[in-house]
Amino acid sequence: MALFQTKVLKDYLDKQDSKAIDKAYRTFTAYFQNSEVQRNIRSSKEEQFQATFLSKLFVDALGYTLFPDLKQKHQLCLL
Numbered sequence: 001m002a003l004f005q006t007k008v009l010k011d012y013l014d015k016q017d018s019k020a021i022d023k024a025y026r027t028f029t030a031y032f033q034n035s036e037v038q039r040n041i042r043s044s045k046e047e048q049f050q051a052t053f054l055s056k057l058f059v060d061a062l063g064y065t066l067f068p069d070l071k072q073k074h075q076l077c078l079l
Contacts, residue, residue: 028061 004012031037041049058064 024061024063028057031056031060 055066059066
């Protein structure tokens with residue numbers, strides 16, 4: 001049995017902004033598929049790269065705000 005009904009999934013996917021998804025994917029791949037960046041990731045400890053990873057993925061690619069106003073829906077908190 002599928003996790004979501006096919007109709008519900010199709011309706012949800014049809015409502016997505018393909019331009020925004022393409023832009024986010026280009027931003028993501030421009031950084032994370034860069035061979036020099038990949039070498040740096042492999043050679044660093046997880047704790048060293050954690051803040052950069054969160055910032056590059058959530059802030060740059062997905063459009064979250066690092067220190068948002070209280071009125072915004074989404075928050076990214078670095079602990």
